[in-house]
Amino acid sequence: MYLTQLDIHQVRNLYEVKIKPSKRCNYIFGANASGKTSVLEAIYLLSVARSFRTTHIKHVISHNKPYLQVFARIENNINNENTALGLERSAQKTRIRINGSDIKQVSELSSLLPVQIINPDVHKLLEQGPKYRRQFIDWGVFHVEHDFLQAWQQYYRVLKQRNAALRKKQVKKSITLWDEQLIQYAKIITLSRENYIAGFISVFNNYVEKLMGLSVKIEYQRGWNSELSFTETLKHSFEKDIFRGFTSLGPHRADLEISHEGIPVQNSFSRGQQKLLVCAMRLAQISHLKVETNQQSILLVDDLAAELDIQHRQRLIELLIDTQAQLFVTATEQNSFVLPHEIESKMFHVEHGVLKEVVQ
Numbered sequence: 511m512y513l514t515q516l517d518i519h520q521v522r523n524l525y526e527v528k529i530k531p532s533k534r535c536n537y538i539f540g541a542n543a544s545g546k547t548s549v550l551e552a553i554y555l556l557s558v559a560r561s562f563r564t565t566h567i568k569h570v571i572s573h574n575k576p577y578l579q580v581f582a583r584i585e586n587n588i589n590n591e592n593t594a595l596g597l598e599r600s601a602q603k604t605r606i607r608i609n610g611s612d613i614k615q616v617s618e619l620s621s622l623l624p625v626q627i628i629n630p631d632v633h634k635l636l637e638q639g640p641k642y643r644r645q646f647i648d649w650g651v652f653h654v655e656h657d658f659l660q661a662w663q664q665y666y667r668v669l670k671q672r673n674a675a676l677r678k679k680q681v682k683k684s685i686t687l688w689d690e691q692l693i694q695y696a697k698i699i700t701l702s703r704e705n706y707i708a709g710f711i712s713v714f715n716n717y718v719e720k721l722m723g724l725s726v727k728i729e730y731q732r733g734w735n736s737e738l739s740f741t742e743t744l745k746h747s748f749e750k751d752i753f754r755g756f757t758s759l760g761p762h763r764a765d766l767e768i769s770h771e772g773i774p775v776q777n778s779f780s781r782g783q784q785k786l787l788v789c790a791m792r793l794a795q796i797s798h799l800k801v802e803t804n805q806q807s808i809l810l811v812d813d814l815a816a817e818l819d820i821q822h823r824q825r826l827i828e829l830l831i832d833t834q835a836q837l838f839v840t841a842t843e844q845n846s847f848v849l850p851h852e853i854e855s856k857m858f859h860v861e862h863g864v865l866k867e868v869v870q
């Protein structure tokens with residue numbers, strides 16, 4: 511999948527941007543505050559209808575404007591089919607259009623447009639709560655197994671009901687009433703995630719070795735003691751759940767633990783190493799997706815140079831290019847790294863929210 515056209519309207523300081531990106535590599539450079547991250551934000555918005563920088567859409571819409579719009583034409587790398595995608599967001603409303611028809615589910619956008627981002631915040635994936643690592647796994651599972659989304663949505667719907675019953679301290683029967691469905695969806699989610707991780711690990715290990723010259727151990731924690739079934743777990747933790755007012759164990763508590771020589775990487779790796787590790791995770795996801803479904807992703811790399819020395823930058827850009835993903839890479843300098851000559855690429859200079867293609 512690649513963007514062949516991208517129109518951005520009223521996203522931060524980008525009032526009217528229209529570009530025809532390269533199918534392979536787009537290098538966007540400009541001074542601080544010129545609008546580089548905003549370009550990536552617009553592409554990300556088109557995939558998931560929300561920002562990676564803020565939960566408040568009003569901050570993303572240009573000041574004093576009522577809405578933002580992002581429009582793109584995408585070409586499918588498998589069948590060369592063209593699709594027009596449009597997103598309009600105001601403070602109150604989200605409107606999504608695919609080939610001119612209104613669409614209700616954001617997941618329809620996401621499944622057409624697998625977008626990954628690597629930005630200077632990436633170490634947060636390792637340092638912050640497990641929610642972010644679950645999102646990481648679920649991105650992969652969602653794109654590889656389309657049935658997963660339904661099981662996931664149903665699981666959370668049932669979980670919400672069970673938690674409401676626990677919170678209201680309802681009688682036991684009204685709480686356990688939800689268990690059968692919860693167990694059924696938990697099984698699908700856990701199996702899908704474990705299958706996914708099993709396929710992902712070897713690709714990931716390979717990238718860690720290539721990027722960092724070392725090896726790490728990655729383990730999926732399913733969200734409860736794996737020696738017990740989920741049915742047993744719900745029984746055992748019933749009193750605790752009543753006391754706490756929510757379901758304390760289950761796939762909604764799953765996590766990924768990554769360690770090097772027995773120590774969690776978030777406690778032992780330098781910032782640069784953490785960034786390289788997360789890059790290996792993202793690279794592995796898009797390569798794995800390509801192998802499993804032939805689907806190509808779009809990879810947004812904001813400020814690639816941050817935290818990385820010149821050799822690591824160069825190695826990373828070569829591996830990024832190797833994935834065949836469509837790349838949008840930003841940097842403050844025109845020559846932060848060298849793109850291989852044989853790669854079809856375009857360079858854009860951003861100044862005060864205006865993008866101009868630099869003819870190389």
Ligand SMILES: Nc1ncnc2c1ncn2[C@@H]1O[C@H](COP(=O)(O)OP(=O)(O)OP(=O)(O)O)[C@@H](O)[C@H]1O
Binds near residue numbers: 523544572842
């Ligand atoms: N809602 C908004 N409306 C208009 N301008 C905004 C809005 N939000 C942020 N800006 C401005 O948009 C400009 C571009 O921001 P952006 O983060 O894209 O810059 P950048 O090129 O990535 O900079 P850096 O190199 O520092 O990361 C900034 O001057 C910022 O203050």
Ligand SMILES: [Mg+2]
Binds near residue numbers: 546547548812813
């Ligand atoms: Mg930026």
